[in-house]
Amino acid sequence: MKFKTKLITLVVAFLAAISFALPSQVNAAKGDQGVDWSRYQGDNGVFGYSTDKFGISQIGGYSGYSTYEQTTYKTQVASLIAAGKRVHTYIWWQNIDNTNLAKQVLDHFLAEVQTPKGSIVALDYEAGSTNTATLLWALDYIRDAGYTPMLYGYKSFLMSHIDLSQIASRYQLWLAEYPDYNVTTVPNYGYFPSFDNVGIFQFTSTYRAGGLDGNVDLTGITDSGYNGSTTTDSGKTYVKPSTDTPATNAGQQANNTTLSQIKAGDSVKVNFGTTRWANGVAMPSWVQGKTYTVQQVSGSNVLLGGIMSWINRSNVELLTTTSVPSISSGSTYTVQSGDSWWWIAYKYGMSMYTLAYNNGKSIYSVIHPGDILRVSGGYSAAVSSHTYYTVRSGDSFWSIASKYGISMYTLAANNGKSIYSLIYPGESLYIR
Numbered sequence: 001m002k003f004k005t006k007l008i009t010l011v012v013a014f015l016a017a018i019s020f021a022l023p024s025q026v027n028a029a030k031g032d033q034g035v036d037w038s039r040y041q042g043d044n045g046v047f048g049y050s051t052d053k054f055g056i057s058q059i060g061g062y063s064g065y066s067t068y069e070q071t072t073y074k075t076q077v078a079s080l081i082a083a084g085k086r087v088h089t090y091i092w093w094q095n096i097d098n099t100n101l102a103k104q105v106l107d108h109f110l111a112e113v114q115t116p117k118g119s120i121v122a123l124d125y126e127a128g129s130t131n132t133a134t135l136l137w138a139l140d141y142i143r144d145a146g147y148t149p150m151l152y153g154y155k156s157f158l159m160s161h162i163d164l165s166q167i168a169s170r171y172q173l174w175l176a177e178y179p180d181y182n183v184t185t186v187p188n189y190g191y192f193p194s195f196d197n198v199g200i201f202q203f204t205s206t207y208r209a210g211g212l213d214g215n216v217d218l219t220g221i222t223d224s225g226y227n228g229s230t231t232t233d234s235g236k237t238y239v240k241p242s243t244d245t246p247a248t249n250a251g252q253q254a255n256n257t258t259l260s261q262i263k264a265g266d267s268v269k270v271n272f273g274t275t276r277w278a279n280g281v282a283m284p285s286w287v288q289g290k291t292y293t294v295q296q297v298s299g300s301n302v303l304l305g306g307i308m309s310w311i312n313r314s315n316v317e318l319l320t321t322t323s324v325p326s327i328s329s330g331s332t333y334t335v336q337s338g339d340s341w342w343w344i345a346y347k348y349g350m351s352m353y354t355l356a357y358n359n360g361k362s363i364y365s366v367i368h369p370g371d372i373l374r375v376s377g378g379y380s381a382a383v384s385s386h387t388y389y390t391v392r393s394g395d396s397f398w399s400i401a402s403k404y405g406i407s408m409y410t411l412a413a414n415n416g417k418s419i420y421s422l423i424y425p426g427e428s429l430y431i432r
Contacts, residue, residue: 032217033186035207036090039072042388042428043267044079044319047289048207048214049185050272054086054222056120056215059112061092062105064128068092074247074342077114079291079319081251083269084237086226088120089113090152093138094128102138110145114247119225122150122174125158132163139171148224150174150200155193165196172199172221176213181206187216209286210424211417246343254321259313261321262302266294268316270304278310286424291319306390307426335371348375391427404431 034054037045045055057076060069073089080087091109096102113121121142123135139149151158151167152174158164167173177193178184184204192201199221207214227240238255241248262268272288278301292304301310333344341363345352356363358374367373389400397419401408411429412419423429 030218030220032220032222034085034215034217034222036202036213036215037072037076039070039430041072041076041212042291042430043072043075044269044291045072045076046208046210046212046291047083047269047272048212049289052085054088054215054217055080056088056090056122057115058124059089059091059109059114061109061124062094062096062101063092064095067105067108074114074250075320077245077247078251078254079267079269081239081241081248082254082319083317084229084231084239084255086119086222086229086239087115087248088122088222088225089115089147090120090122090124093123093125093130093135096130096138097134099134099137102134103141106138106141106145110142110147113147114245116225116241116243116245116248117146118242119147120150120221121145121147122152124152125161126153130162132166135162135167136170139167148221150221152176152202155195168195168197172197172219174198174200174202174215176202178202178204183207183209184214208289210421210427246338246340246346249343250320250346254318257318257321259316259318262294262313262316262318263297263321264294266318267291267320268294268302268304269319270311271315271317274311274315278312283309283311284424287426290424290426292426304426306392306428333373333375335367335369335373337369339367339369341367344373344375389429389431391423391425391429393425395423395425397423400429400431406431 032053033048034052034056035045035048036056036058038058045057055076057073057080058070059073060067077087091105096105110121115121123138125135135151139151142149149171150173151171154176155164164173173195175193175195175198177191179188179191183206185207187201187203191203199219200215200217202213202215204214205211225242227242229237229239231237238252269289269291270287274288275283277283287307292306294302295305295308296303298310300313302313302316303310333348335344341352341356345355348355352363355373355375356365389404391400397408397412401411404411408419411431412421417423
């Protein structure tokens with residue numbers, strides 16, 4: 001017995017030593033908090049707090065007249081993966097009242113989903129009309145495509161337009177309810193929208209100053225599509241998507257890039273808890289969690305674009321990198337299974353619009369494995385049909401709106417704000 005006891009003690013000690021030495025494996029638990037984004041949060045999103053574990057990004061939707069794309073979706077997915085967060089997808093759902101139209105919309109977007117198989121694909125229904133039968137059919141269709149369906153909305157609106165109990169009997173709900181617009185960092189369950197099968201509770205639209213949706217996972221559903229995560233001794237987290245997509249691969253590439261490799265053109269997020277610039281001057285708290293483009297690199301410091309301030313590399317996290325692989329044969333690329341215009345263009349540091357144009361096609365043209373495309377190794381800025389403005393010191397909604405010939409009320413509304421909201425140097429505003 002003594003020998004057996006000693007042997008067990010040694011084995012336990014050995015296993016404990018191994019578990020201490022290796023990175024820790026983490027799975028989602030009830031109570032994880034996270035954010036949800038649309039184009040208003042910009043290409044790389046706006047992060048809430050260092051303790052957040054997930055994000056949900058809008059891919060686009062149906063407005064009642066036609067489908068529309070969120071040009072920020074793919075880079076937001078990549079940024080969340082780079083930051084070690086689980087990421088999911090949602091689709092705006094308005095005036096879709098028959099299964100034929102539902103199929104057209106879902107066929108369009110499911111082919112473009114950049115989050116892994118098994119991840120959440122939620123339908124955001126908060127305006128217009130639909131019906132219970134169409135919604136159930138659509139949620140079944142998402143499930144059959146290999147994703148985890150959810151329905152998002154406000155309880156009162158949903159109950160007045162559909163049979164919410166019938167939906168909840170088959171799928172988890174993502175419900176929103178909040179008492180005011182004060183900054184709220186934790187759920188107030190006094191305003192919880194009590195209902196069966198609520199998987200996610202969106203408890204505020206002002207998770208941080210300036211506006212940001214805050215959510216809490218009540219069932220562990222945001223773990224769907226991920227095989228846990230690994231956190232190193234230094235605190236860096238790597239999530240493990242169940243399947244790869246171009247956007248998750250881009251995020252993992254950035255997450256695997258060391259801080260010593262940061263260069264001009266990369267996008268970085270200022271770490272939460274950072275209080276001083278490289279020169280020792282106090283840093284405003286609103287800079288924490290914001291994303292900036294690196295303008296210059298000097299020794300251990302990097303210059304943040306827009307705000308034009310130097311910060312130590314150790315105080316930022318890399319979200320996207322401009323590094324590109326060398327091009328074999330100099331000017332062509334052979335399409336592989338799973339490739340897309342976006343992914344090939346990303347690999348070679350160019351716009352997908354330029355890539356398609358150089359090959360006599362549009363980004364809507366179908367490409368097939370074995371196709372040979374002309375590519376360019378040089379970096380070019382992405383072409384976008386939208387205009388953004390980076391706020392500078394002294395700017396106001398009025399001055400920016402006047403510059404672009406639009407109403408300051410429209411400018412504020414386009415960015416999910418009012419004309420009384422605060423804006424900060426370095427913040428990116430959507431113009432048109």
